[in-house]
Amino acid sequence: MLPPAPADIPKLYQEALALQKRGEAAQALALHRRILSAVPGQVEALFQAGRLLVEAGEHGEAEILLRRALAARPKEAAIWQALHGALSGAARTKLEREAARARIPLGLASEAAPIFRLVAKGETETALKQAMALVRAAPAAAAPAHALGAVQAARGN
Structure with a gap:
């Protein structure tokens, strides 16, 4: 499938969010991935795809996407929180320390x-x-x- 045209991305993003709200995670993830095929650094799609992957238990891929989103928006608490859900063990503890230093609440x-x-x-x-x-x-x-x-x-x- 071809990547979407840049003009179509806002509409696709809204459609993906609507699918997420209806609980159609696989379809929403597919749309977020389409968006990312056209604009790999689209932070909202990185974040939403990462969240969906965390929920699906695909923590490795979720971590990659969420770290990319966090690099683009280091003060965005929701990204930190989603990444926290993707991590375990020492990586999770390290993120908790980093969040505390950055004064980012994780809800702990x-x-x-x-x-x-x-x-x-x-x-x-x-x-x-x-x-x-x-x-x-x-x-x-x-x-x-x-x-x-x-x-x-x-x-x-």
């Missing part, structure tokens, strides 16, 4: 721990602000949601 339990400490001290207003910020920064992670739930419970909500 260690990032939520200060919120739980604030709740224990009764500082629920500050805890709520921090929990909301962490949930916004890492919306797919469990630890921020857990922290927010603890804050809301402490506030009687």
Whole structure:
């Protein structure tokens, strides 16, 4: 199949996102790969294809695509978070250290721990602000949601 024309890429990207939302991952991945065949550095397609590959358990290929996306957008927390899901062992630990140095939230339990400490001290207003910020920064992670739930419970909500 021929690569898409540059003018067709935005439409193909939107179509791929719609497929992803409908749970049609294989079809969405195929469209992202078509986009990348025409524009290999298209960050959004690299990121979305990487996310789909992580979900499919294809961590090696996902890591390659996500590292390319991260090289282009080193401050994009969502890329760091997706890459974190593709890694294990020492590589994952190294990424966690790098993210902490860069102040990129991954949604880890260690990032939520200060919120739980604030709740224990009764500082629920500050805890709520921090929990909301962490949930916004890492919306797919469990630890921020857990922290927010603890804050809301402490506030009687």
